[in-house]
Amino acid sequence: MLSTSYCKDCKKQIAFVLTERGKYMPCDVNMVPYNSNPDGPSQVLTRGGKLIRCDLVGDAEPCEAFGYIPHFKTCRVKAGMARTNGGNSNGD
Numbered sequence: 001m002l003s004t005s006y007c008k009d010c011k012k013q014i015a016f017v018l019t020e021r022g023k024y025m026p027c028d029v030n031m032v033p034y035n036s037n038p039d040g041p042s043q044v045l046t047r048g049g050k051l052i053r054c055d056l057v058g059d060a061e062p063c064e065a066f067g068y069i070p071h072f073k074t075c076r077v078k079a080g081m082a083r084t085n086g087g088n089s090n091g092d
Contacts, residue, residue, distance in 0.1 A: 004029060009077035017068050020049040026071040032056055033063035044069055 002015040007026070016024040027045055034044050034054040042056045044067030051070070057063045072078055 002029075007071060007075055007077075010075050012071070012075070014071045015068065017045050018049050019045065019051065025051075025068075027068035028071055028074055031066040032069055033059065033061070033065075034067055035064045042069070043073065 002017065003024075004013055004015050006012065007014050013029050014026045015029045017027045019025050025045055032044065034042070034056050036052055037055045038053055040053040040055045042054050043051055044054050044056075045051050046065065046067045052067075054067070
């Protein structure tokens with residue numbers, strides 16, 4: 001069972017998923033279908049706790065497995081800060 005909470009920045013529900021290094025990573029709650037691809041544009045945390053590059057696929061397409069998207073990739077607040085000022089919260 002996953003431990004869930006809410007992102008303090010965007011208020012979206014997140015799950016804390018155990019990585020292979022024994023640390024917990026905040027991820028979006030819903031698992032997504034993917035096909036592993038070392039040159040893929042996306043990253044997922046696998047059920048085994050490994051962060052890998054991949055291609056995300058639609059629900060109707062064949063997929064290799066399901067994984068979690070790290071929340072720092074989808075957080076509206078954090079992603080907006082990174083786009084506007086390089087992730088530096090004081091604007092430098």
